[in-house]
Amino acid sequence: MEEKTGSSEVEIVEKDEAKKQSKDPEFISCMMQPATAESDPQYIGIRRILLHRKAESGVISRRYDWRCNGKGYVAYRNFISKPRKWENLRTPSLLSSPGNSGRWLPSPSPLSHQFEAESFTSSRDLRSVNQVSSHRASFSSSLSDGDNSYRRGGVEHAYSFVGMHCIFDQCKSSVTVLKFGHMSSDLLAYGASDGSLTVCSLLEEPSVLKQLTGHSKDVTDFDFSSNNQYIASSSLDKTIRVWELSRGVCIRVIYGISPQFCIRFHPVNNNFLSAGNANKELTVFNFSTGRIIKKLLFEDEVTSMDHDHTGQIIFCGDGQGTVYSVSMDSHTGSLSRSHRHRTNHKSPVTTVKYRSFSLLASGPVLLTCTQDGNLCFFSVALQIKGYLTLRCSLKLAPRIHRIQASFCPLLSLEKGEYIVAGSEDSNVYFYDLTKPKHTCVNKLQGHRFPVMCVAWNHGENLLASSDFYGVVIVWKRAKTSS
Numbered sequence: 001m002e003e004k005t006g007s008s009e010v011e012i013v014e015k016d017e018a019k020k021q022s023k024d025p026e027f028i029s030c031m032m033q034p035a036t037a038e039s040d041p042q043y044i045g046i047r048r049i050l051l052h053r054k055a056e057s058g059v060i061s062r063r064y065d066w067r068c069n070g071k072g073y074v075a076y077r078n079f080i081s082k083p084r085k086w087e088n089l090r091t092p093s094l095l096s097s098p099g100n101s102g103r104w105l106p107s108p109s110p111l112s113h114q115f116e117a118e119s120f121t122s123s124r125d126l127r128s129v130n131q132v133s134s135h136r137a138s139f140s141s142s143l144s145d146g147d148n149s150y151r152r153g154g155v156e157h158a159y160s161f162v163g164m165h166c167i168f169d170q171c172k173s174s175v176t177v178l179k180f181g182h183m184s185s186d187l188l189a190y191g192a193s194d195g196s197l198t199v200c201s202l203l204e205e206p207s208v209l210k211q212l213t214g215h216s217k218d219v220t221d222f223d224f225s226s227n228n229q230y231i232a233s234s235s236l237d238k239t240i241r242v243w244e245l246s247r248g249v250c251i252r253v254i255y256g257i258s259p260q261f262c263i264r265f266h267p268v269n270n271n272f273l274s275a276g277n278a279n280k281e282l283t284v285f286n287f288s289t290g291r292i293i294k295k296l297l298f299e300d301e302v303t304s305m306d307h308d309h310t311g312q313i314i315f316c317g318d319g320q321g322t323v324y325s326v327s328m329d330s331h332t333g334s335l336s337r338s339h340r341h342r343t344n345h346k347s348p349v350t351t352v353k354y355r356s357f358s359l360l361a362s363g364p365v366l367l368t369c370t371q372d373g374n375l376c377f378f379s380v381a382l383q384i385k386g387y388l389t390l391r392c393s394l395k396l397a398p399r400i401h402r403i404q405a406s407f408c409p410l411l412s413l414e415k416g417e418y419i420v421a422g423s424e425d426s427n428v429y430f431y432d433l434t435k436p437k438h439t440c441v442n443k444l445q446g447h448r449f450p451v452m453c454v455a456w457n458h459g460e461n462l463l464a465s466s467d468f469y470g471v472v473i474v475w476k477r478a479k480t481s482s
Helices: 002-021 025-032 041-067 073-081 086-090 110-119
Strands: 137-140 161-168 175-180 187-192 196-201 207-213 219-224 230-235 239-244 249-255 260-265 272-277 281-286 292-297 302-307 313-318 323-328 335-341 349-358 363-370 374-381 387-395 405-407 418-422 427-432 440-445 451-456 462-467 472-477
Touching: 175 219, 175 451, 175 462, 187 219, 187 462, 187 472, 196 219, 196 230, 230 260, 239 260, 239 272, 272 302, 281 302, 292 335, 302 349, 313 349, 313 363, 323 387, 335 387, 349 405, 363 405, 374 418, 405 451, 418 451, 418 462, 427 451
Parallel strands: 137 387, 219 260, 260 302
Antiparallel strands: 161 472, 175 187, 187 196, 196 207, 219 230, 230 239, 239 249, 260 272, 272 281, 281 292, 302 313, 313 323, 323 335, 349 363, 363 374, 374 387, 405 418, 418 427, 427 440, 451 462, 462 472
16 A cells, blocks of 8 residues: 555656646747737736736645645635634633732643633624614613623624733722823823822733822823823822823922813824813813913813814813813914714713724714713714714613723724723623624623723734722733734
């Protein structure tokens, strides 16, 4: 038998060499094809040769894949349907425990990897996505945030996770806000109710870089400057503080007469700081001097805000659920209120997030979340000074805490509109606003207490979440081909 197989292999090699030596009729026809008067004959010949070689290489690769997978159609089909480097995707990242903040821990056995992947993520097949029509739609979930609408067994390619990247638990109070640095995938900061700000690095070995202390009460919001050299923070202690990250010191304190709820650097002119407070004011400060440039008065306390990408419009939410569009001059810092969108629910707006493009709205969009659990998705008309049109809404379970929500990354194979938010039941939920019946598409389990805030990094491969008892978990998203 061995001699026969050896002889057959020799025959195959001889046939291949004979094919190489023989004249290829397609190759000759490509070279002999006449060219038109307008075209370049050299270009036509080279192009046809490349196309022929591409088709031939595809046949060879398919034969190789078939030969490596049992020479069966089912085995070959299963092989080509798997993503590239699927062996690496099956192995989740190493964990760090609450007792070892930011340090890597080896997994005790291969079974622990399998248990980790199953216990911290559940997925759903989203291959059939129905686009929502342009008219207003309203979805509701009355039982709970999850409502058991996600199902196991499928693979949600866009937002499946392979486990935890790391855990930070040195904070002993509620983490109220966390953000990644601008255009940064490994710089993370979070503020807590004890007045502290913590800056972390998520490189190969996650660690705490700086511990910024100075606020005497809860840190309500903070923002990175465009170059990530400074952080501006607001607090219930009625102050705004500016921090220099390289030295880890506070370089300026701006005192107010009421609690400060939200703060943003101007995206184009970082010399402007905008802050909303409990005195129903939106105030623009000069970053260099700390002086007030302009104030604008509202009907209720300004609880959350965000800029558009041009810096010409500020979107604000107040304590009664109203969302405002405010025009801002990027040179002088002057403000003028443009539009107002009222809602039936009178609950503080905890989240205002702007995104420059959405497949669902075919343009810029705005996400708002209120404390009573209402998620609203608006399309934004920048040419009409930020006029808002409600596209759809989602009713979640009411919140006791000021829980925030966020857009999901655009790098998805699906055409839905995905939102991620924390919940009182200690889970992180993913919602698709294009699905009125089964809105929840994924759930991350790992926290033990209410999840307060979520944030994506610039690379969109890490998701950070924080809970009421100071634990920050960084989740690692599965690699996709998108």
